Amino acid sequence: MGASERARRVAIVGAGFAGVEAAKTLAKNGVDVLLIDRHNYHTFIPMLYQVATAVLYPHQVVYPLRRLFRNFPQVRFVQTEVEKIDFERQIIHHKGVGINYDYLVIATGTQTSYFGVPGAQEYSLSMRTLPEAIALRNWIFSKFEEAAKTIDIEKRQRLLTFVIVGGGPTGVELAGALKELLDSTLRKDYLCLNPKQARVILLQSGEDLLTSYPQHLGKYAARFLRNCGVKVNFNSKVCKVTQEAVHLEDGNTLFTNTVIWTAGVLAATPIIRQSIETADREKVIVKPTLQISQYPNVYAVGDLSYVESQGQDFNGVAQEAIQQGRTAANNIVRELIGKSPQKFAYYNKGRLAIVGRHGGVGKIGKFTFTGFLAWWMWLYVHLFYLPGIRNRMGVLFNWLKCYFEGEGASRIAINNTTCNNKD
Amino acid sequence: MGASERARRVAIVGAGFAGVEAAKTLAKNGVDVLLIDRHNYHTFIPMLYQVATAVLYPHQVVYPLRRLFRNFPQVRFVQTEVEKIDFERQIIHHKGVGINYDYLVIATGTQTSYFGVPGAQEYSLSMRTLPEAIALRNWIFSKFEEAAKTIDIEKRQRLLTFVIVGGGPTGVELAGALKELLDSTLRKDYLCLNPKQARVILLQSGEDLLTSYPQHLGKYAARFLRNCGVKVNFNSKVCKVTQEAVHLEDGNTLFTNTVIWTAGVLAATPIIRQSIETADREKVIVKPTLQISQYPNVYAVGDLSYVESQGQDFNGVAQEAIQQGRTAANNIVRELIGKSPQKFAYYNKGRLAIVGRHGGVGKIGKFTFTGFLAWWMWLYVHLFYLPGIRNRMGVLFNWLKCYFEGEGASRIAINNTTCNNKD
Structure with missing residues (x-):
């Protein structure tokens, strides 16, 4: 020492x-x-969107820190x-x-940056932590329930319109998964609702999705999402969010009760x-x-x-x-031990994003690829890096269930209205 | 018709x-x-205490109502x-x-009745719904974390004292499970805390536990809990609850940050x-x-x-x-169809309560029994009645894991402090 x-x-x-x-x-x-x-747990952030869309259960994407370091007595934890x-x-x-x-x-x-857009922080949902992902899942199912009991057509359309702001990896992954969730849930459980009325709209400020990837991968993602039925709007800058609408700089207004903000990042x-x-x-x-x-x-x-x-x-x-x-x-x-620190050298293992079923984009070194291979690699790599053998087994089970049956986790909305005062 | x-x-x-x-x-x-x-789900209330004590995951004790009635098109659901x-x-x-x-x-x-005890509703936790059971789990782990970072001995003792009010089935089942949780968690994950400092105190107003069962079963339960290290206090009537203590009618005061109220029931x-x-x-x-x-x-x-x-x-x-x-x-x-309604005739299948590992009480007809058989029957019967084959598999897995490894579900405290405003 x-x-x-x-x-x-x-x-x-x-x-x-x-x-x-x-x-x-x-x-x-x-x-x-x-x-x-x-928090008393480590969050596997890349899979949070699968909690929000009820593919996975909350406990599957986190790991208790004290258990993670149980065999490292050198590590003391303070929450x-x-x-x-x-x-x-x-x-x-x-x-x-x-x-x-x-x-x-x-x-x-990081934390979310709302770029000073009025109402954005107040009226949009974020997905940066586990509680936020759970809240988003609860929110989505509550909107289905509200839509099922309203007879006002405009209100129902607003309840079934889900707007995602930001066309980066989070926005793209969430848009694809949310569209799959809407299609399968409404078809199976809400016979009174017209699945065609349910819309996922992805707003991107620029002209391409996934701008941190080579351009043709972003084009692929946009094409893929549109084929799945996601509305992808380019050059759409949000200037205001209210409880019932998103206002765009070009003067357009989208009526919605659900705005999910994935756009900005701040340290x-x-x-x-x-x-x-x-x-x-x-x-x-x-x-x-x-x-x-x-x-x-x-x-x-x-x-x-x-x-x-x-x-x-x-x-x-x-x-x-x-x-x-x-x-x-x-x-x-x-x-x-008295030595001088060394420079950080990043060994780039490449990157992957998932767009939807059988659809993904990837970049490893100079090699880029799309489609089934990227989709499969994303699943494989994320399963591999997920901490805990039991989590891995559970996630694999849910993915298979979701793939073959169209539903992974239970579609429950655990709202806190009935919680006692102490919480 | x-x-x-x-x-x-x-x-x-x-x-x-x-x-x-x-x-x-x-x-x-x-x-x-x-x-x-x-709620949009059905709650299997008899197992809520296992969510509160991190034996089971929240989704395992509930079932989405729309899925439950997916094959019953006659049933329309409104949340x-x-x-x-x-x-x-x-x-x-x-x-x-x-x-x-x-x-x-x-x-x-039913809902909880606090018998007008001052502070009871405000400062005690309840366990009647899934959100409440989750809140209780989060609360318990937060107290461990707070105890781990305090150096004040009295404060730490208060944080590690868990008082359960009510010696009916819920109170008894919770007391046994909570004691097991304290023992295994503190021993494995909180090396800085002394497991002997952690106390579970069960307060019963009368002279017996489980008064709805034959008296000797209540005696057995009290003996069993005491052997596990639970403090069972009879003739203890609560007259006031504050943030840091429970005051009893006999003038005694128990210093604690956690009071779990299982005593009263109102329609x-x-x-x-x-x-x-x-x-x-x-x-x-x-x-x-x-x-x-x-x-x-x-x-x-x-x-x-x-x-x-x-x-x-x-x-x-x-x-x-x-x-x-x-x-x-x-x-x-x-x-x-024009017929007159018939009288309700209850076919008594008997009743069971679990007290702790290998310990239970049961009454079927005139036959009463305690110990391993009652414990095993409780597990079997509850697994059998739990809706959903996947839930059953998952619950069985967690029980086995808890039995052999001493821990069932992840010990995570999902607090809402970082949730966005919309929730």
Whole structure:
């Protein structure tokens, strides 16, 4: 442990892909770690949209953190909301208590940006956490129930119109899955509703979907979604959201009770007492070693960090976060034994997105592909990376059930209206 | 369909055991039914405590109503909260809309009674619905997390003290399961906490547990729970609940952050425009045919009804509700073809309660039994009655996992703090 007399305290804030990988890497190197998160579970974010569309059950896409680290006694976990971090004094403040650290890894990911669009935050749904994905699932089924009991045709049309804002991977994946859910649910369980009345509308501000992929993959995704019956509207900029409509800059109005916002992303950096340099989308600028230049004992990794002069294009996929978490942890281990930290080198394993049944897009190295192969690879890769053998079995079962029977998870809306006051 | 010119409209309010059985019976006899419930799923209430103690997943103890009746096109479902029922005009009011009926079955079950104890409703948790059971699970794990991060010994003791009010079947079953949960979770996942500090205290106002069973079964349950480490306090009447304590009539105070109220039961009858006769616990008095005497086209069944001059002792077990639902439905069918309704005759299949691992109590006819046999029968019977083959498989898997590994479902606390405003 170097020349220091006492063990150095290492803290990690955020137990997403980057934070968990950093904690594991440190623990494997025999370093004690304090891991902090606001939830007591790790969320497998790429599959949240399948909870929202009732393909999977909530517990299948998360993993309890204490169980994840049961065999890593070096990792101590604290569930709390961090209020403020003081880089000078090296203290993490939460609920009136301070936690001291010698090394810190910040890995708190991203939050939704509404670009200041009036009503967007208030009246649209988001899907960034498990509670939000569950709330979205409950919301969707409530709209079906409301539609089933209204005789007002316009109101029913509004209840059965689902608008997704943002044509990135999340928006595209959700649009395809939601359309499948509408088709199968309405056909089987709502004989009083006309499935043709149910619409999924995907709004994209630019002229292409999936702009982080080569253009022809975005074109493929748009074609695929349209074939499935999703309405894909390009050059559609939202200027206002209300409880019953989305207003577009071109003057059009879409009447809907459900707006799902997947468009904007901002770094979700905790409040820092000192001012630090940030880049586009408020990302924290870090050196190629992932250290913050003014505070070299602080590492920022994953979606909230912007790696300087890397010359590489990061898109917020899980692999980037995992590899950055590992690099930061290894750098701390190096520092502890008196070595200097190394630069982060991203090994690009490629990327995949799913568009619908038998439809996906992928890019591995210079090779791009679409259709069945990409779809199948997405399923395979995500199943492989999902933590927990039981979760994997359960997810596989639900996918097969969904594939052959058209329904994966139970279509239940657990609303909180009857909850007691304490919750 | 008798002499009437148009089809008679039959409505059922409440999709618990009684309501679902009534709907199925009517449908099988070719009668169209409107089924109303505030949730879009049927809850298998006897297993809710296993959701609260993370043995089972929420979806495993409920069944979507539309799926339950997918093969019964005679059953139309409406998810809504009934505001008021007018027995004279034969109208069910909900959200400003009126639903007319010719025959009505009320099966809305029970609600918690706090006997006017100050603070009880405000500061104690209940476990009567799925959202409440989930909230209780989240609450329990949050207390573990809070205890893990406090260094104040008294506060930690308070956080790890769980008080259950009421020594009926729910209280007894919950006490045993909660103690098992505490033991296994703290031993495995909270190495910083002393498992001996965690306490489950069961408060019973009288001198016996399970008063609806023969006395020696209650004695057995108390002995069994005490052997497991549950503190069972008799003659303990709660006179006040606060955020941090339970005050007893004998002057004692138990410091705790968690009070689970299983003690009181009241009929959860919807608001009726007319005044009707009620018995003890506000139960609706019905004739032996289950009809309300002033309004013979209205049937009240299940836990909310009090059958006059029956000479039998009803205890709110599922079988009573199921058989009453069936009788009410058959009586409506009889009326529709011009026959007169028949008296309800309860076929007592016996009753079972589980106390803990390998421990249960049972009574079938005059025969009573305890221990392994009762425990095993409880599991068998409840698995048998659970709707849905997949739920059964999943529940069996979780039980086996819990039995051999000491943990069934994921120990996750899904709090709503990060939920968006729309929820």
